[in-house]
Amino acid sequence: MGKIIYLTGAPATGKSTLTERLAELSDQITVFTYSKELARVTSARVGLVSQSDMREQSAKLITYEDVGLVDAELIEMAARFKHKEGYLVIDSHAVTIESFGFRVTPFSKSMLHDLAPDVIVCLYADAQTLISRIKADPAGRPLPQPSELDRHVSLQCQIASLYAFETGASLYYQDASKSGVEVLQDFLQVSRIAISDSSG
Template sequence: MAHKIIYLTGAPATGKSTLTENLSQQLPDAVVFTYSKELLDCVQRRTKLISTQDDLRRESAKIITREDVQAVDSQLVALVNSNRGQRTVVVDSHPVTIEEFGFRVTPFTKKQLGGLAPDVIVCLYASPETIIERISKNAAGRPMPLRYEIDLHTQLQCQVASIYAMETGASLYYLNSSCSPDNLLCNLMSITGIGSPNNKQ
């Protein structure tokens, strides 16, 4: 099995966290970098105003600075390069966030994107109905978006994924995550070539 650098993205509630949790069970040697967790750690070192990821989601525009993002980006690139060719690395991230004023995008710089150099970019998407249902069951600090906001958020996230793929030459796949978690995991492992759910590597 070839070790890959996989950049996993998608709007909130498209199933990134569940997917990476399931993937970790199948590939225990894989490194999963959950951007929101690392960003929370970074912000907490600077301020005591945020204690949980729910707080971070609610107050992101007020609390998270460009310097915070760049610090975590640098940490990510270092982690990826220390594991490249030795272990599969999955980066769970979404640079587009919905805020009170609209949307905010905190992308990688060209240098950082070049350092990340993913082999595969996977962008999850789901129907507005699916996303609304998931947020209703577990808001986790996320406000309930309007339908047009869900559509726009998804489109913006897909655009960022496309730009990253064009800049790096990485393969790009859009996965419909409205399916079951097992099917989504199977689809991810199949397109990335990192194994199969029935065969732990």
């Protein structure tokens, strides 16, 4: 039976880097990158959209309907996955910084129960670490104020807590200011991903 692992955290906490390493680690691990799927759905509506475009324009570009379509695809994929062996790692975050403040596009209660994650991992880091990372590789991300980044991390952690309370999933807050190797090792430990010797 497949295991569902929900990975979340504010931008620049290293979710994409982590999932890229996970995908390379074993063919037992399937990664659903929410932003990539959202770019695909939004592109079908308005023309070609990159992840950088989404980071720059966010709520000006992405509608609740776009989010709903990706949500539905994810739930369908998770339902199929539960009948297979391996691990489905979902890379997503519900909170975005907007010109007006913050926007939250969370899963509904029914969707959470359909998704039924086994483990939730929320990456966090201090504002200065996030600022350094955004400056080094903006990738379309605006550079928020330290107070905004602190609030963003806090809000994303709150969403992770609510998801765990609602589903009963194990919840871990993982320090993402560590090196990439340490973050990967910590994630494998808390998510209890067991890699067989025959995996690629």
